[in-house]
Amino acid sequence: MAKIKGAVVVNKERCKGCELCVVACPSQVLALQPTEVNDRGYHYAFMQNPDACIGCASCGLVCPDGCITVYKVKL
Amino acid sequence: MDINEIIKPENLVYTKPRLMNDNPMHYCPGCSHGVVHKLIAEVIDEMGIEEETIGVAPVGCAVFAYNYIDVDWIEAAHGRAPAIATAVKRLNPKKMVFTYQGDGDLAAIGTAETIHACNRGENIAIIFINNGIYGMTGGQMAPTTLEGMKTSTCPYGRNVALNGYPLRIAELVERVDGTCYVTRQSVHTPAAIRKAKKAIRLAFENSMAGKGTSMVEIVSTCNSGWKMSPVKSNQWMEEHMFAKYPLGDLKNV
């Protein structure tokens, strides 16, 4: 079976820190920044565990603000 | 593998819809409105009807939808979107015309307009965002508020003896002869979002094909009005809203 590897880019200034992407991710890749905030004061999402990303796009689908871009490669 | 080898245009699998612009949306963090906006933008793009689409948005949190989705829009007075959409579609029968209405709009002040537009079988699609509350004005009780659910105007919970029963609009318009498609969806999980997108697409296709009125109800959250986190709101919706507002197609003819 071909191995799949994904990566996401979060538009950090657009993110509102709602956490919906964090709970939607099946691989526990994402987290909210514990201390850092964006210009609007939100604890934005980031890839805490990038190696686990499978590029499933669940995070992108659930993000109400369209902050997440997802990439995927077959290895 | 280095992340920069993955993040390349040829490996793109998901991004913000092309028709959703970069204006920051005013919605509260985690609000369902944003997810539905994305689906509408994607469907219009995929159908290639960007120039054929006219949306009608009345009062409610989504009154500013025109700021975010780059198609033609008309603003309507509270509850009057189906009446405006009727005129727009009759004068422009080749256009895809849809309304985007909250429950405080569609199920309260606009109930008559909605039911009569459905009964006339106007060739419009109605997107109905049912979050069980008046979000925009600070979380007052709506006709759709669940029994026992607390809002700022029923702080001890909706009391049926005093306030009547939660109103199930989809079940009402399903019985009306002019509707061709009535469905109830949600956008709280990736699977639900994919299904809701298919429903919106069918409703838009029905408007283009002149098959009658379609209604896509989206059972939604208003985490600010509900006074819960966005994650908790989705859980609460699954546990409480879906019992009164079960998901699935009610009519597809």
Ligand SMILES: Cc1ncc(C[n+]2csc(CCOP(=O)(O)OP(=O)(O)O)c2C)c(N)n1
């Ligand atoms: C004629 C009129 N009456 C009342 C209002 C006040 N008002 C603004 S939004 C709203 C309810 C909005 O609730 P809903 O349609 O459910 O939208 P939501 O914000 O929950 O998405 C009301 C009563 C108004 N703007 N115009």
Ligand code: SF4
């Ligand atoms: S693409 Fe899938 S695996 Fe990767 S972060 Fe998003 S939800 Fe998690």
Ligand code: SF4
């Ligand atoms: S779902 Fe979107 S807005 Fe919410 S935390 Fe994730 S990236 Fe930010």
Ligand code: SF4
């Ligand atoms: S008040 Fe409710 S419906 Fe309005 S933007 Fe906030 S969460 Fe969404």
Ligand SMILES: [Mg+2]
């Ligand atoms: Mg509402």
